[in-house]
Amino acid sequence: MAITEKWRFLLSRLTRRMWFRASLYGALGIVTALLGAVAQPLIPPGLAGSIGAGSVGNILGILATSMLAVTTFSLATMVSAYGTASTTATPRAAKLLIEDTTAQASLATFIGAFLYSIVGLIALSASIYGDSGRVLLLAATIAVIVLITVTLLRWIEQLSRFGRMGETVNLVEDATRRAMQHRARSPWLGGAPYRPAPDGGVAIEAGRVGYIEYVDIERLDRVSREGGFDVHLEALPGTFAVPGRPLAMASAAIGEEQAAEIRKAFVIGDARTFEHDPRYGLVVLTEVAIRALSPGINDPGTAIDVIGTVVRLLSGWSRGRARREEEVEITYPRVFVPALREEDMFDDVFPPIARDGAGMREIGIRLQKALAALADLGDPRFEIPLRRHARGALARAEAAMGFAPDLEAVRAAARPSLLQDPPETEVPDAG
Known part of the structure; x- marks a missing residue:
């Protein structure tokens, strides 16, 4: 079992x-x-x-x-x-x-x-x-x-x-949405909200190099209950596992057999997968967009389509987290799991598109409108990354655009509130 x-x-x-x-x-x-x-x-x-x-x-x-x-x-x-x-x-x-x-x-x-x-x-x-x-x-x-x-x-x-391009984007969107919905229903994968391991904790490192595809939280919980210690997960699906980087931390000294059981809870492969790694879907969508913006293809319409797709996905993620976070059941209380950071999800998408589309008026306008649309959701977890990426996208446009009317159009599309510095008391949500 x-x-x-x-x-x-x-x-x-x-x-x-x-x-x-x-x-x-x-x-x-x-x-x-x-x-x-x-x-x-x-x-x-x-x-x-x-x-x-x-x-x-x-x-x-x-x-x-x-x-x-x-x-x-x-x-x-x-x-x-x-x-x-x-x-x-x-x-x-x-x-x-x-x-x-x-x-x-x-x-x-x-x-x-x-x-x-x-x-x-x-x-x-x-x-x-x-x-x-x-x-x-x-x-x-x-x-x-x-x-x-x-x-x-x-x-x-x-x-x-x-x-076809549209069908491919739809397939990636559907796969990413399923992964996001799964993670929204279980932000800590059935475990408890993450907290760092206490001093003296033992690190369990990967036995091979590769991407984590799946983590068996049920197995981690069984090992921790039998051994009388807690497990603090340090690597989520999508993490590149290498020697020296811990997969998890045990709260107390453990034997080699217990460490081996913990390693068996991690499925490590040669490439990232969509099923349990929502950020990978966002990365793939971003790759589609930046390839479309390359000089050899020069298809800003596809990049704009990808930006709209990302807005749909992040909007659904925000609604799912807000609706279910209070209803999350902690099935495995001895396993502490970090939640996905919204700041990381934004970093996967907006900087590469803003970089490769910095000289394009339509891309700059669409990015600012997309960030403004996400700001309208009122999600406090989005506030800091939204401001950072709105200012970053505008700064890239200012550095790349040599035609003043195009730059003015991008500035006009930006929401002034997103261009302001956040209050110093704000900190990113660590989940």
Whole structure:
């Protein structure tokens, strides 16, 4: 039970692999093709001749030929879309296209139908079907054809937008929103609000170098209860783990076995992931924007779209935190977890876009309007980063713009209250 959540996370990652769904559908196609040989005693004798079940072999031959062509075409289209997304948006977004369930289901359906027809033809040639078995095979073939037709219609609609810039941005937005909603519901991942470890605490360092993808808080709580100490989490999902940087601190001296159990609670991979790392989604959106602002692409419209997307996400984050923070249940009171810092989230987005779009009037205006829109939410956690980034974006525009009317337009879009210094008593919310 101690690793239930961790294995659930690993299983969810496995089911998003393209080969998993294709293998599942392929196995289902093979089982369906062989079902007629097993269930033929259930069909009344003589029914095969009355409904023309003898023609099923010709139908399966046509199905096998067409499904092989459709599968090859679909796979080539998907690979092309992955390359397009990597080139025009960012390579980090291609992972979401690979994990797109509609595309995976379409390809898996075609592979499953191909295997079904091939196995059916082999079984017919081997004469394992009687007349009754052919009836079942014909009924299954009709059902497969209906499924293929529905899947093709959905796939045609998907192809019209698959890999396009707008669709890629939407996929990143959806993934980021899900991660933000999950973190808003559980800002401390089920643990207690963070507090530093006491003097004499023991640091537990990573056993390998990589990005933290998941932290099993349930396991940390079990180890801490059994050992009679508290665990203070020092690295959230998305942190780059290296030797010398603690993953967690134990409040008292612990043995090597306990330290090893704590390390097992951390899933470390080669790259950041979207599921439990809301900031990564913001980073990927920012990469899309700054690539669009590069001289080779010169697409400020996409950058403006990304800025609007970020405003939607941060607005939802603010509402989610305000609505649920008082209702948060502390399930694991012996594990102290830091919350996401809104200041870090702002740093992930606005400085790079302000830097690369500093000389563009439309980008400067949109940035100031976006920051003003976030200020209207009245979230006190946003106040300091909003002021800092509004002034920073304006300073970059002043340094880069040589045309006075453009600079005046950016200044006019800035909200005066955001350009003022914050009171000295204000401090960032540490969560």
